[in-house]
């Protein structure tokens with residue numbers, strides 16, 4: 030299965046291209062997908078996206094197709110149409126006031 | 127004007143953009159020229175009222191000193207009063223230069239881009255945030271608010287009220303205890319509407335008690351003014367809490383049991399006792415004599431008091447821990463700290479307790495709701511100190527103890543809960559509970575909300591907010607880190623600043639120190655005027671003012687009144703941009719195309735504006751700014767309520783439901799009266815700071831309030847015998863409006879607006895008389911500023927008070943830069959982490975000064 034992964038936001042210093050394609054199996058989980066991305070772009074990427082406990086960082090939102098997801102451990106094809114790929118948004122906690 | 131010469135005579139609905147209150151306007155345009163601005167009575171935000179700034183907007187529109195063409199500096203040397211040597215350039219050259227810089231930075235390290243903004247550009251700042259997010263930088267600073275930002279107050283807004291700001295329930299409140307906020311006068315949120323509502327509340331019998339060092343524009347309208355030493359409000363509040371729970375034995379037990387973490391069991395280590403399986407906090411059920419998970423359906427009652435043995439460990443409900451903690455804070459303890467007599471504190475506590483009417487109910491919209499008609503307000507005055515986190519905690523607990531949070535008569539979030547426009551259900555947000563049962567905001571204007579607690583990380587941003595995630599507002603650390611990022615472990619330096627109207631040199635602290643942090647940065651300013659901070663700019667772009675631009679985000683969470691109706695407005699150009707002025711949003715859209723980041727930018731717009739099909743932006747085509755605004759309105763309010771509808775009608779409103787305004791009784795989310803997670807967070811911050819090698823005092827991360835002295839309280843240098851404070855004026859917004867001739871005229875009629883308020887008796891001891899020039903020297907910065915003495919009995923004898931952000935020096939502001947047009951308070955305030963409340967990164971804003979009659983009296 031080919032999955033197009035797009036990164037948006039405060040991650041560009043680590044992922045100098047906003048998109049890449051991964052060939053992987055149907056049963057790949059988001060966690061495994063992020064592992065593959067970290068192998069490609071460095072451990073700092075994993076640190077940016079995940080907490081020390083391995084949960085999704087609060088400023089990260091991931092969409093599989095059109096569906097927002099918080100579960101890193103389900104297969105990403107789980108009931109979703111993957112034609113639009115996986116979008117990873119890293120939001121910035123810019124100050125208010 | 128002769129009527130036969132009139133070809134056009136229009137009243138155009140729009141909104142004021144001269145502060146964050148978003149008052150609705152009707153702008154009278156005749157033959158293409160704006161001749162009058164009035165309040166729009168259709169809007170419940172301001173109910174037809176405007177403040178002096180709103181009326182005077184016409185002068186800013188046609189001001190001959192406005193920036194009308196792009197400029198570039200020719201003098202490479204930068205400094206506070208170094209002439210940049212402005213040279214006019216074309217928009218094309220400006221955009222080419224900016225795009226080339228941005229392209230290089232984005233390729234190199236996008237974190238090197240900073241964006242600074244302010245309240246008069248608050249409709250443009252969110253869009254610019256989308257731009258900076260898509261660009262890939264985490265760095266932004268709302269520096270126009272600077273030290274005026276509510277910072278820690280906003281933190282508690284999130285933790286206790288699910289909202290950025292709060293207001294008393296003006297429909298039902300009977301006792302407003304106001305610690306130094308401008309509510310009901312000339313500042314704080316929804317100023318004009320609230321001034322009317324507070325006036326009406328007083329007519330129906332609400333008592334307004336102002337605790338304030340100065341008889342400020344708000345305090346002068348109160349029933350009672352209690353002068354207090356600056357920065358000691360927490361001591362007053364702690365003593366009131368002591369009287370409530372120890373002397374009067376007053377608390378809303380039902381509220382504490384069901385809506386706070388008051389019953390959660392606290393172990394000897396100061397942390398929650400948690401159950402073995404789910405790891406959720408335990409409470410004690412006194413009927414069954416057993417500890418149970420807080421959400422167990424088997425609970426028969428919640429213990430608030432006592433000591434219990436749970437699996438061999440001793441545990442006390444959080445309320446008991448709080449009550450014991452309050453034991454030493456008697457009014458007699460508070461008297462020498464606050465200078466307020468113990469008898470006064472006791473009397474106020476008693477009045478507050480009686481008016482809270484604990485146990486009473488009221489029927490609204492057919493629903494029986496608790497009736498607690500007391501509200502405690504505070505903002506920058508009480509909060510802007512080095513003890514901000516713990517002071518705000520003490521003040522907030524007054525509301526929580528009597529159960530007057532988000533119920534009729536009490537303190538209301540602005541706006542914690544929105545069920546949306548009836549036809550679409552949008553926008554919608556509702557506070558919810560986390561696993562520990564504590565409240566997470568339904569909506570928060572920046573991202574992410576302060577709770578649940580975030581991981582402490584090595585600081586990747588230039589404002590220290592990775593390391594200290596409890597700062598919700600303008601970080602007082604930014605100029606410190608920016609001046610020496612390596613010391614803080616930040617692996618890059620800011621190379622470029624996109625400045626959206628913020629005059630940060632005059633709104634934060636010592637302008638020299640702030641300028642040092644910014645002078646090596648390539649700065650692009652979108653500016654109305656060539657103010658002081660544009661002296662550090664490399665390119666200045668002529669910005670369209672709020673009367674010349676279109677916006678989709680004029681309204682925001684706290685621009686709607688807490689009660690009454692929901693009101694959404696349009697901000698539309700009432701004249702075409704004059705000369706070469708352009709809207710920031712339109713320029714950003716052009717930069718998006720130049721940088722080829724349309725796909726990312728649109729993805730953020732779709733995500734953050736929640737644009738769903740068919741209104742989501744399609745990255746295969748380019749949208750104009752007005753198309754994006756149209757999509758936003760239609761996505762929220764339906765196909766029939768697009769931009770054209772808003773341009774014509776100006777206002778869309780509908781009544782608020784009782785469960786939106788008074789949402790707490792039906793919410794299952796609890797709020798803390800014991801801030802358990804602050805303790806462990808502080809330990810993590812300390813460990814991380816030690817690892818980086820930054821000496822940080824993290825001792826204020828604690829679960830219960832106390833009063834701690836600020837630097838000013840411990841400063842005893844001979845001759846420095848006054849506390850200097852600043853306050854907001856109803857007729858100026860930070861530093862941005864001082865060149866307006868009408869506002870100047872108003873300020874000249876009021877000796878306090880441009881002068882220095884000083885206690886008459888204290889002044890005469892120094893030989894100072896009304897109108898004398900005086901010199902004020904800061905013990906912390908060594909700087910001296912000059913102003914005319916305005917003698918009054920309405921100020922604490924140890925205090926001088928300076929209004930707003932005057933004292934301009936830019937040669938391009940010919941009205942504001944004259945001597946005697948106010949003082950720049952910031953020269954007195956040092957930049958440095960020892961002047962900042964570490965947990966909230968709040969900049970202290972009071973300082974010890976020496977005051978003397980000036981030798982030069984002209």
Ligand code: SF4
Pocket residue numbers: 142143144145146147148149172175176177178179180181317318
């Ligand atoms: S309160 Fe603010 S928004 Fe309202 S008229 Fe005054 S400056 Fe404008």
